[in-house]
Amino acid sequence: MMMNLFSSFDPLTNIFNLSLNWLSTMIGLTLIPMYYWLIPSRSMMIWTKMIYTLHKEFKTLLGLYNHKGSTFLFISLFSFILFNNFMGLFPYIYTSTSHMSLTLSLAFPLWLSFMMFGWINNSQHMFAHLVPQGTPALLMPFMVCIETISNLIRPGTLAIRLAANMIAGHLLLTLLGNTGPSMNSSLISMLIMIQILLLTLEFAVAIIQSYVFAILSTLYSSEVI
Template identity: 65%
Template sequence: MSNLFSAFDPSTNIFNISLNWISTFIGMMMIPSMFWLTSSRSVQVWNKINSTLHKELKVLIGNKSPNGKTMLFISMMIMFMMNNFMGLFPYIFTSSSHFMMTFSIALPMWVSFMLFGWINNTKHMFTHLVPLNTPTPLMSFMVLIETISNLIRPGTLTVRMTANMIAGHLLLTLMGNTGSVMSTSLILIILTSQILLLSLESMVALIQAYVFSILSILYSKETY
């Protein structure tokens, strides 16, 4: 590695084939077939996960949303969760920690929400620019703040996911690189710390996928 951040650089080639982004599509290969005569346990687990997430997200979205809208956020959550977990394995590039992937999802989704809201519910969108019970002298100032807050939402979604995924991986890399120059007792301490940190990263991988989807739902809810 030329520097600490080169581990997150998707530029490694093997036999002139870029393998870093292949981990993004491995989860699609693991999706069970829905054409079996009898549902397998894996199909039942997927159905249980989808139904549970649908109930949780439907509460946030509300009854005014169109049918099937939860499937968009469920699929996005599962995709991020799989990519985050895949990045915990050795020699697998964490595609969800790269700006190019997270921003390419957050920006089109935010633009579609804004276009839908301003075209179909213009008055409703204007009301969000001025919070309830705002004093009259502060109204113009609040409009400016709310406008800036809306404009930076794709960036905040991207930075939140990328920073949280890189931070834990970078710490694991730093701890792993120091093992060759330490004594046996210190290596055991570092190994125990890495195991605990890896457990924490597993929870972070799930939480960040959930947070990304929940925030996207809350942003979409403001448009109708």
């Protein structure tokens, strides 16, 4: 019996006394061998087209000074988060992206590497970035404090945004599903329709949140060049 509503997001819950929840993080790797078929399927063609579109968009965001192959880092990040978000939509599969230990593990190393690269190689540009152009001299100390704080909280906002959005929809689905046994047949049919609509919304949220995480990471990297 589930004593706590958040226990469905607890990585310590087990199946047959085996802690197998985090294995869902690697289920997306099973789709990789499909790329090695000589004649790709239609789904692989759609996925390749989407990756090529993301590559062009990330290349535009990175600007003229992007290094060759740098867009593949963010495409891989997008794919990894997208697979894990979709895995959470299946019943009895643990949503790893709803836990801060995974989202912060993705956001913090990226942000730290961008900051180290920027301050070591482009320190003058990083100092200039702390004061936006056209700021009055009186407000410059305050702007430095504000920009420094906004820089420091970036990994936290990235991690919390992804985890909170994935938790919110799943909690709503769980709460509505738990009210089913106490309803009559006419209300249950309405509940099923609402659940289907919410599941469609969660499908869109899974795509949007992975895209937002990858886009913001790309924008943060373009600021240090």
